[in-house]
Amino acid sequence: MLEDSEAHYRAALGLFAEHGGRFDQARTQLLYGEWLRRRRRRGEARTELAAALAGFTRLGASTWEARAMSELTALGERPMLDRVADDPLKDLTPQEVQVVRLAAAGLSNKEIGAQLFLSPRTIGHHLYRAYPKLGVTRRIELVQLGLG
Incomplete structure (x- = not known):
């Protein structure tokens, strides 16, 4: 069952990377990052969550951005937003x-x-x-x- 979930996340990310859909890709990265974090796969989770945060930031999706930040914070990260550099x-x-x-x-x-x-x-x-x-x-x- 767990292997199936991971395969589905990876397949979805591959589709979005191939056919566009930046919001859907960022949302899937967020969900996959959450899933990885809950399975204590911190390094992989960090990568997916950081990519999701960057995607939501570019799109201006502040609610989703906050969710990605809270997941990164749960990993012990202190994410910096590109907005700070503005x-x-x-x-x-x-x-x-x-x-x-x-x-x-x-x-x-x-x-x-x-x-x-x-x-x-x-x-x-x-x-x-x-x-x-x-x-x-x-x-x-x-x-x-x-x-x-």
């Missing part, structure tokens, strides 16, 4: 946003400080606090994020 500045203070935008535009700490009436050392501190929030380690990465 606004990389949301976790920054207003002062950090100003400093980061000017740094991404190519200004030095001294130039930014002169423009904002702050010391270059304060500018450095703001960048030091902002980099981990943005997931960057260098100034050039600010430009790559599209902040310049």
